[in-house]
Amino acid sequence: xxxxxxxxxxxxxxxxxxxxxxxxxxxxxxxxxxxxxxxxxxxxxxxxxxxxxxxxxxxxxxxxxxxxxxxxxxxxxxxxxxxxxxxxxxxxxxxxxxxxxxxxxxxxxxxxxxxxxxxxxxxxxxxxxxxxxxxxxxxxxxxxxxxxxxxxxxxxxxxxxxxxxxxxxxxxxxxxxxxxxxxxxxxxxxxxxxxxxxxxxxxxxxxxxxxxxxxxxxxxxxxxxxxxxxxxxxxxxxxxxxxxxxxxxx
Amino acid sequence: xxxxxxxxxxxxxxxxxxxxxxxxxxxxxxxxxxxxxxxxxxxxxxxxxxxxxxxxxxxxxxxxxxxxxxxxxxxxxxxxxxxxxxxxxxxxxxxxxxxxxxxxxxxxxxxxxxxxxxxxxxxxxxxxxxxxxxxxxxxxxxxxxxxxxxxxxxxxxxxxxxxxxxxxxxxxxxxxxxxxxxxxxxxxxxxxxxxxxxxxxxxxxxxxxxxxxxxxxxxxxxxxxxxxxxxxxxxxxxxxxxxxxxxxxx
DNA sequence: CAGTGGTCTAGACCACCTC
DNA sequence: AGGTGGTCTAGACCACTGA
Numbered sequence: 001x002x003x004x005x006x007x008x009x010x011x012x013x014x015x016x017x018x019x020x021x022x023x024x025x026x027x028x029x030x031x032x033x034x035x036x037x038x039x040x041x042x043x044x045x046x047x048x049x050x051x052x053x054x055x056x057x058x059x060x061x062x063x064x065x066x067x068x069x070x071x072x073x074x075x076x077x078x079x080x081x082x083x084x085x086x087x088x089x090x091x092x093x094x095x096x097x098x099x100x101x102x103x104x105x106x107x108x109x110x111x112x113x114x115x116x117x118x119x120x121x122x123x124x125x126x127x128x129x130x131x132x133x134x135x136x137x138x139x140x141x142x143x144x145x146x147x148x149x150x151x152x153x154x155x156x157x158x159x160x161x162x163x164x165x166x167x168x169x170x171x172x173x174x175x176x177x178x179x180x181x182x183x184x185x186x187x188x189x190x191x192x193x194x195x196x197x198x199x200x201x202x203x204x205x206x207x208x209x210x211x212x213x214x215x216x217x218x219x220x221x222x223x224x225x226x227x228x229x230x231x232x233x234x235x236x237x238x239x240x241x242x243x244x245x246x247x248x249x250x
Numbered sequence: 251x252x253x254x255x256x257x258x259x260x261x262x263x264x265x266x267x268x269x270x271x272x273x274x275x276x277x278x279x280x281x282x283x284x285x286x287x288x289x290x291x292x293x294x295x296x297x298x299x300x301x302x303x304x305x306x307x308x309x310x311x312x313x314x315x316x317x318x319x320x321x322x323x324x325x326x327x328x329x330x331x332x333x334x335x336x337x338x339x340x341x342x343x344x345x346x347x348x349x350x351x352x353x354x355x356x357x358x359x360x361x362x363x364x365x366x367x368x369x370x371x372x373x374x375x376x377x378x379x380x381x382x383x384x385x386x387x388x389x390x391x392x393x394x395x396x397x398x399x400x401x402x403x404x405x406x407x408x409x410x411x412x413x414x415x416x417x418x419x420x421x422x423x424x425x426x427x428x429x430x431x432x433x434x435x436x437x438x439x440x441x442x443x444x445x446x447x448x449x450x451x452x453x454x455x456x457x458x459x460x461x462x463x464x465x466x467x468x469x470x471x472x473x474x475x476x477x478x479x480x481x482x483x484x485x486x487x488x489x490x491x492x493x494x495x496x497x498x499x500x
Numbered sequence: 501c502a503g504t505g506g507t508c509t510a511g512a513c514c515a516c517c518t519c
Numbered sequence: 520a521g522g523t524g525g526t527c528t529a530g531a532c533c534a535c536t537g538a
Contacts, residue, residue, distance in 0.1 A: 019526075041504095057527065057529085058528080075536085076505050077504055077534070078504065093499060195494055196495070197448070197467040197468075215448055245445040247346075247442070248442055248443075249344055249346070250320070268533095305508060307507095326517080327516035329522090502537095503537095505533105506534070506535095510528100515526095518523100519521090
């Protein structure tokens, strides 16, 4: 078969990359460029095979990997779709908090503040910005039912979220990542969390109705968009008296 | 091709299971039965294809899934091997603790106690035993360098670990799961962890050199062997002043 | 019904490891 | 050289969806 534009590395191969991985990169580029929007169907496997001049099986393997990474979602009989945070299934991927007893209640995000500032050394390092670059600082409470369980401080690069404001946050009924995705075209695809136990103090203690000095779970998160670019830094204080952080080691 | 003993469900299929999944189950059974030991190579894909009377591609897909689940490890040019906890790469899968700064030191497990008891209601529930069934209770410290970082209380079903004793633990230089696997043939393949922040007290506070009331990270774990059978319950108190629990949301 | 993804096959060839 | 897993292809057929 002729696959002119794609180099199958037959050389001794210090940097050998199989065809399906090159296809994967091409599909990624299209996603990144916004050729297909979150929730949209991408072209069928056979269409992509023609387009990239490879066999359907090779396209399939590329898509398989991307589905495993939660970038695409396959639906038999319907097509392959760009993953979206508006899909409730993808919601719990980024909030690993469940009640000690009983069913998971629907959570509600209560925005408290949203302002602009210049990046200090720490935020700049976490977000890969220059110190002094414009950032957005946002604080919010997460409630399950009537109970305030998480107090979040969220740091975002100002450039990417131009008009983000407390009003916009208050008027949105979507999850944060859904809002980021639909309004600002910033799709979170991966995150790293670091957990510590800390003593409650200040605003966090007050808002979560926890005595000063009592233990809270501190969850620091860096979230990444395409190309491993960090676009959110977050410190969350979790009251773990009635909830816990669930993790599966597989 | 003739695949007499395997039913390819051509019927309307309420319980349709593709061939490769049936093959996977067969390989799983062999693993569970100990036909191939941890670290051993399993037969080559083509051998298994002949043995199960399917094409090599079908065996391949079965093995692919099992490799993704960390049950098998593929090594190009060499073969496919039964995953083992003696492989250092598999070690950090079950200890997601890294220092806030600097490189990860080698950790050292310091066994403190190991005794037998009867299961209380909670342990029985966690391990799927009858209340009153024989269990083993073990306590140990985990040190990184000279620093005690984790205090673990570990509950095991007595039946599976007949001669486990403090002496055996002290003489072993392997990781716990490596010991369980090599000495008792119990292979941990998956675990669930629930994390909370709690106030330090009693033995944990003392051993970790943390003041009473100060925050500790409590990590409760249930570990499973083949067939989703729970075979370990563990409560770990983590001192997160210099270390943190790392988790990737992917 | 046509179109999509999902399974299965058979065969060719490549990359890596060991002898 | 001969074995292993890894890639790629082409084609047949199955399962699911929606018009």
